[in-house]
Amino acid sequence: MRDNPEVRQARLLVERLDRGPIDVLHLGASESLFTADYDVDKRTLPQMIEADLPDGLRMHSVVGAGYHPALYKQYVDIAAAHGSRPLVILGLCIRLGEPAWKYHPEYSYLRPLTALRGIDVAAPAKKFKAVIPPAGAADFAKHDQLIHETVIGTKTVAEFRRLLKDPVGNGLSRDEAIRLLLAYHLAATTDLEPEYLADATALGARLRELDVPVVCYQMPIPIHQVCDVLGEEARPHILRRLKALDDAFRAGYGEVEIAQTGSGLETEDFIDPNDGSEHVNEKGRRKITEQVIAAVGRRREG
Numbered sequence: 001m002r003d004n005p006e007v008r009q010a011r012l013l014v015e016r017l018d019r020g021p022i023d024v025l026h027l028g029a030s031e032s033l034f035t036a037d038y039d040v041d042k043r044t045l046p047q048m049i050e051a052d053l054p055d056g057l058r059m060h061s062v063v064g065a066g067y068h069p070a071l072y073k074q075y076v077d078i079a080a081a082h083g084s085r086p087l088v089i090l091g092l093c094i095r096l097g098e099p100a101w102k103y104h105p106e107y108s109y110l111r112p113l114t115a116l117r118g119i120d121v122a123a124p125a126k127k128f129k130a131v132i133p134p135a136g137a138a139d140f141a142k143h144d145q146l147i148h149e150t151v152i153g154t155k156t157v158a159e160f161r162r163l164l165k166d167p168v169g170n171g172l173s174r175d176e177a178i179r180l181l182l183a184y185h186l187a188a189t190t191d192l193e194p195e196y197l198a199d200a201t202a203l204g205a206r207l208r209e210l211d212v213p214v215v216c217y218q219m220p221i222p223i224h225q226v227c228d229v230l231g232e233e234a235r236p237h238i239l240r241r242l243k244a245l246d247d248a249f250r251a252g253y254g255e256v257e258i259a260q261t262g263s264g265l266e267t268e269d270f271i272d273p274n275d276g277s278e279h280v281n282e283k284g285r286r287k288i289t290e291q292v293i294a295a296v297g298r299r300r301e302g
Contacts, residue, residue, distance in 0.1 A: 027088065
């Protein structure tokens with residue numbers, strides 16, 4: 001069994017710091033991993049950002065599917081313990097604060113977090129190793145019972161998963177399947193979980209305590225497509241949660257520039273605006289990069 005990817009990210013971070021200082025630490029999620037088959041520029045978002053940083057600034061990225069504030073804080077603490085307090089570029093994702101994702105057996109990252117917290121943050125790179133078995137059937141059975149409230153109705157996670165696993169077999173048309181998928185992933189009506197908002201505040205407070213300059217961006221959401229498919233009633237729920245997460249981070253850090261990329265991208269900026277993800281194509285990655293780089297310039301000037 002391979003060592004845990006999140007613990008391995010910590011090891012790679014320490015190994016990079018051992019080779020020399022970094023100027024920028026980028027913390028992101030799956031928006032940083034994917035490109036479209038039809039893209040001409042195949043660079044990922046971190047590669048685009050690093051290439052456009054001014055004055056040859058050196059960047060290291062810690063990114064992974066579903067990475068969130070509690071996990072980011074561990075990496076910030078590890079970098080600080082190894083004498084590094086670089087400018088932080090931080091992605092903030094609202095979906096991961098909804099119960100269906102906050103308590104997901106894998107994307108909660110509870111077991112990797114436990115492993116990371118059991119390792120001295122100042123330890124040498126070789127100490128950041130852990131083998132963690134995948135979540136089991138009992139974990140997923142518990143998750144399946146969660147209630148997920150969306151603009152098209154309320155179902156258990158199990159029922160959403162059952163319908164989406166085989167839409168045709170469950171009698172759904174293509175349009176009905178898209179509606180269900182977008183509702184499940186992006187159109188919850190509930191507030192973000194208080195624990196998730198507290199994690200964002202704690203991350204902000206820790207970065208403030210370290211006197212680390214920060215630039216944030218919101219994880220992109222195909223908000224126009226969601227509203228075209230599900231109706232305009234979805235928009236205020238999305239905007240409310242985006243603001244709540246921004247406010248939670250600022251409650252810990254103080255005033256900080258947060259690029260409004262959660263609602264500011266167009267449908268055409270996404271790899272597939274119907275797949276319920278935050279994955280952006282070349283055009284979308286370029287828009288995020290431009291806003292992040294402009295904010296970095298303002299942060300350095302200020």
